[in-house]
Amino acid sequence: GAVVSQHPSRVICKSGTSVKIECRSLDFQATTMFWYRQFPKQSLMLMATSNEGSKATYEQGVEKDKFLINHASLTLSTLTVTSAHPEDSSFYICSARGRGRLSSYEQYFGPGTRLTVT
Amino acid sequence: DQQVKQNSPSLSVQEGRISILNCDYTNSMFDYFLWYKKYPAEGPTFLISISSIKDKNEDGRFTVFLNKSAKHLSLHIVPSQPGDSAVYFCAGSHDMRFGAGTRLTVKP
Numbered sequence: 426g427a428v429v430s431q432h433p434s435r436v437i438c439k440s441g442t443s444v445k446i447e448c449r450s451l452d453f454q455a456t457t458m459f460w461y462r463q464f465p466k467q468s469l470m471l472m473a474t475s476n477e478g479s480k481a482t483y484e485q486g487v488e489k490d491k492f493l494i495n496h497a498s499l500t501l502s503t504l505t506v507t508s509a510h511p512e513d514s515s516f517y518i519c520s521a522r523g524r525g526r527l528s529s530y531e532q533y534f535g536p537g538t539r540l541t542v543t
Numbered sequence: 544d545q546q547v548k549q550n551s552p553s554l555s556v557q558e559g560r561i562s563i564l565n566c567d568y569t570n571s572m573f574d575y576f577l578w579y580k581k582y583p584a585e586g587p588t589f590l591i592s593i594s595s596i597k598d599k600n601e602d603g604r605f606t607v608f609l610n611k612s613a614k615h616l617s618l619h620i621v622p623s624q625p626g627d628s629a630v631y632f633c634a635g636s637h638d639m640r641f642g643a644g645t646r647l648t649v650k651p
Contacts (some may be wrong), residue, residue, distance in 0.1 A: 429586070431586075440588060447598065468641075469638050469641045469644065470614055471641070497620065518587070519586075520586070520587075525587075531577065531592070532634075532639065533589075533642070534579075534586030534587045536585055536586050537584065539584065
């Protein structure tokens with residue numbers, strides 16, 4: 426199956442700093458990438474959708490100036506948490522949809538990144 | 544606006560018995576419905592899907608049923624195994640917003 430990686434898997438940063446999380450599709454071209462945040466007690470919240478070469482579409486309530494998303498190529502999307510605060514501590518997951526042989530409906534998820542802001 | 548809903552946050556079953564996870568939806572335009580499985584500290588993985596023109600899709604121990612008139616789908620796992628313990632999410636095609644998830648615990 427298709428593989429999506431995330432880097433780093435864990436990051437600890439100080440309050441006020443910015444953190445960048447990378448999401449890469451390793452063996453397919455990801456026309457669309459999605460960023461999720463997992464809250465306590467399991468729910469996955471869609472933060473934004475990004476298409477290669479265009480601006481991300483953010484879900485209601487997600488601050489686009491705080492969570493900067495860049496989808497510069499068909500294999501890479503980045504999420505930058507700017508001026509991080511402890512309440513931004515969470516598990517961030519990306520996913521990708523591809524084209525060609527891949528199902529147009531299936532998403533392929535990265536392993537997630539645990540962000541801890543101290 | 545949440546278009547799929549999972550109203551049961553948790554489910555506990557005995558090993559070997561059937562697990563039934565439920566999902567309701569509001570958008571009749573979905574072409575497919577998908578189920579994902581998620582272990583702690585990992586990304587979700589695709590489990591099984593069903594086309595909106597079908598009412599059943601089976602893959603080994605996993606069967607998904609679709610009731611379009613009720614706008615309801617369910618995932619059946621039989622027999623349930625301890626390794627099935629995870630959080631299960633349903634989703635509709637083109638809508639990347641998941642239901643709240645159901646935590647399944649299969650007891651040995």
